[in-house]
Amino acid sequence: MMAYNALALQTACHSVNRLGINEARAGILANISRFGAQIAGARKFLGADVRLVVLPEYAATGFPWGESASEWRAKAAFDAKGAEYDALARIAVESNIFLASNQYETDPAFPELYFQASTIISPSGEIVLRYRRLISMFAPSPFDVWDAYLDAYGEAAIFPVADTEIGRLGAIASEEILYPEIARCVVNQGAEILVHSTSEVSSPNPTPKSITRNARAVENMAYVVSANSGGLFGIDIPANCTDGGSEIIDFKGIVLSRAGPGESINAVSEINVDSLRRYRRRPGMGNLLSRHPMELWAHMYASRSRAEIGGLGDGHQVPSRDHYVKRQQRVIEKLDKAGLI
DSSP: OOEEEEEEOBOOEEOOTTSOHHHHHHHHHHHHHHHHHHHHHHHHHHOTTEEEEEOOTTTTTOOOSSOOHHHHHHHHOBOTTSHHHHHHHHHHHHHTOEEEEEEEEOOTTSTTOOEEEEEEEOTTSOEEEEEEOOOOSSSOOGGGGHHHHHHHHOGGGTSOOEEETTEEEEEEEGGGGGOHHHHHHHHTTTOSEEEEEOOOOOOSSOOHHHHHHHHHHHHHTOEEEEEOOBOEESSSSOGGGSBOOOEEEOTTSOEEEEOOSSSBOOOEEEEEHHHHHHHHTSOSTTOHHHHOOTHHHHHHHHHHOOOOTTTTTTSOSOOOHHHHHHHHHHHHHHHHHTTOO
């Protein structure tokens, strides 16, 4: 039977915003070292059957807080072959886990930009999945350099899935959980477990992301392992604005575990891949994957889009922060003119 425990590690984010470049780089490695110690301790406490660990969104750096794209790239974006990924790989090897994380990274094909990436590193230290966030309010994405990105990496890089010994893994970044199409496209590539690194408001009341996590699990018949921050430090907002609510949801939308506030290993639960696969192969009204007629939506989506694909051209221009706001305003105006809002 393919069953193991997954952990959504709710660890604090100590941001590097107030640090200079050299201090920031040292701080990032110190943060990663802290994650490694927490993961080793978690497996010692919870047991060696913890095989998948998911870290929160941008857990090692925080997010840009007024820095220009060039400044943030220099201060906080990982080199794909750099020390930060080496440090994450060592954690995966030493703890014998699949380690899912989210971070900003550079790309030699787009030297003026950075992307936000969700990666999964195997117990052998290999990056088996790299997903670049596609929908972001204030950061570049593959969608912004679409033609050049496809030329560089092909369509297979857009919604990647890793076929591993613990199941087929896909990634969703942060607020992309709000977009059903992201999860649907990943699952249509075969994903069974969706790792969701996030840094979000937690509340006793249902939040948009908590609601949609359950929906994504139900409609895709997939596990969702979602790790939120255990507090956000080093930036001028209250630390507990993003704190708590990490959770694991099964393929029927049932919350298996959820963490309260603060740093925590309480969002841990069994992932039973054999049970999921039996459920997906069973005929009936609940088998939504087999009943989903995507052809019905394809024409409507294509004819109603007002998005600006490829807005950064070939990626050799550095976007200002107001670039994204102005782009959104133009889309809103198009939707209004078409009578759609």
